[in-house]
Amino acid sequence: MDPYPQAPPGAARPGGRTARTRAQVLDAVASLLLEGGFDALTVDAVAARSGVHRTTVYRRWRDTGALLADSFDAAREQPWQPPDTGSLLGDLTEINRQIVAALTEHPSITGALITASFRSPAAARALRDFWEDRFATAAVVVERAAPGADPRTVLIAACAPVFYELALLRSPAAGDLAERYARVGAAAAG
Amino acid sequence: MDPYPQAPPGAARPGGRTARTRAQVLDAVASLLLEGGFDALTVDAVAARSGVHRTTVYRRWRDTGALLADSFDAAREQPWQPPDTGSLLGDLTEINRQIVAALTEHPSITGALITASFRSPAAARALRDFWEDRFATAAVVVERAAPGADPRTVLIAACAPVFYELALLRSPAAGDLAERYARVGAAAAG
Numbered sequence: 001m002d003p004y005p006q007a008p009p010g011a012a013r014p015g016g017r018t019a020r021t022r023a024q025v026l027d028a029v030a031s032l033l034l035e036g037g038f039d040a041l042t043v044d045a046v047a048a049r050s051g052v053h054r055t056t057v058y059r060r061w062r063d064t065g066a067l068l069a070d071s072f073d074a075a076r077e078q079p080w081q082p083p084d085t086g087s088l089l090g091d092l093t094e095i096n097r098q099i100v101a102a103l104t105e106h107p108s109i110t111g112a113l114i115t116a117s118f119r120s121p122a123a124a125r126a127l128r129d130f131w132e133d134r135f136a137t138a139a140v141v142v143e144r145a146a147p148g149a150d151p152r153t154v155l156i157a158a159c160a161p162v163f164y165e166l167a168l169l170r171s172p173a174a175g176d177l178a179e180r181y182a183r184v185g186a187a188a189a190g
Numbered sequence: 191m192d193p194y195p196q197a198p199p200g201a202a203r204p205g206g207r208t209a210r211t212r213a214q215v216l217d218a219v220a221s222l223l224l225e226g227g228f229d230a231l232t233v234d235a236v237a238a239r240s241g242v243h244r245t246t247v248y249r250r251w252r253d254t255g256a257l258l259a260d261s262f263d264a265a266r267e268q269p270w271q272p273p274d275t276g277s278l279l280g281d282l283t284e285i286n287r288q289i290v291a292a293l294t295e296h297p298s299i300t301g302a303l304i305t306a307s308f309r310s311p312a313a314a315r316a317l318r319d320f321w322e323d324r325f326a327t328a329a330v331v332v333e334r335a336a337p338g339a340d341p342r343t344v345l346i347a348a349c350a351p352v353f354y355e356l357a358l359l360r361s362p363a364a365g366d367l368a369e370r371y372a373r374v375g376a377a378a379a380g
Contacts, residue, residue: 114358118308128359157374160354161346168304168353169318184347187377 024050025057026074029067034107038119041067065122071113072126082138088145092158092185095138096178099159103166104173114167146189158185214240215247216264219257224297228309231257255312261303262316272328278335279369279376282348285328286368289349293356294363304357336379348375 028050047054083094139151218240237244273284329341
């Protein structure tokens with residue numbers, strides 16, 4: 001469920017000049033965001049950091065919101081397979097572990113993108129699209145274990161407390177966080 | 191669970207010049223935050239809006255972070271009684287309804303304070319203290335209905351999905367949001 005499960009957006013993208021340009025630009029977005037937060041993210045800074053001509057960046061992305069939105073879109077395009085551990089509790093725990101890892105790594109691009117979503121409506125919409133897409137992909141985890149349950153409700157029951165604890169309360173990541181709230185999700189499946 | 195259950199911070203505070211000054215200053219913080227967000231919140235703007243001399247504001251609050259932290263502290267000092275509807279599901283639903291109301295009113299001071307917590311570490315710490323205090327007060331709801339359950343886990347199971355949906359995913363507030371996730375909390379109580 002990490003927006004960057006393996007590599008920065010576009011890093012492993014197959015060739016083509018357009019794809020390479022996008023990868024360079026989105027890598028620059030990620031590194032500027034991690035270094036200086038939303039305020040460091042300007043189209044000019046992205047152009048300078050990426051080595052892509054600023055008229056190209058302006059033409060294709062136009063503004064900071066579009067750069068952030070495309071970062072989420074690129075993350076969404078990364079292949080992600082829901083876990084298949086043999087039990088609903090095991091699968092929800094593994095999904096939560098991925099979220100904990102994404103939110104507690106230093107620096108955390110996931111955390112930086114969540115923060116940016118409070119500055120940019122375009123980023124907020126793209127964040128939502130990213131998560132709804134991941135929940136749709138992960139629905140199979142619930143459907144095969146608890147056919148009568150609503151997959152999205154179960155997934156949010158398990159995942160939302162992890163986001164709430166780490167991204168909103170900024171609680172220290174207790175060792176059992178992933179499993180504790182995976183149990184909540186499993187209980188919600190009935 | 192609304193940071194401002196009845197009135198802006200300090201509004202109903204009993205007399206005394208110090209208390210009145212604080213009420214005026216924190217009212218100004220709230221209105222500036224609602225009008226212009228974090229960027230509009232400067233000590234000078236708060237002094238001008240509140241009519242309190244800027245040297246007084248600087249001496250007592252020092253900076254934006256301290257003003258935000260004191261806004262959360264004032265909210266925490268507001269009396270709040272956990273609901274007592276006769277059932278755990280009823281109580282959790284009522285708590286969630288209060289959170290939904292606080293996050294969906296226009297303008298939402300709760301939403302504005304959450305957003306500010308992504309700009310100010312002092313605000314983030316104060317937000318956490320506010321919520322941990324509310325969870326401690328609300329623990330009785332779980333303790334009387336499910337003595338074996340961990341109150342904080344049950345309360346977060348019910349409330350975190352509401353925050354996640356409305357504050358992070360920015361989902362539209364579906365009619366049954368409060369009750370849907372109250373059921374999750376009740377199921378987590380075992």
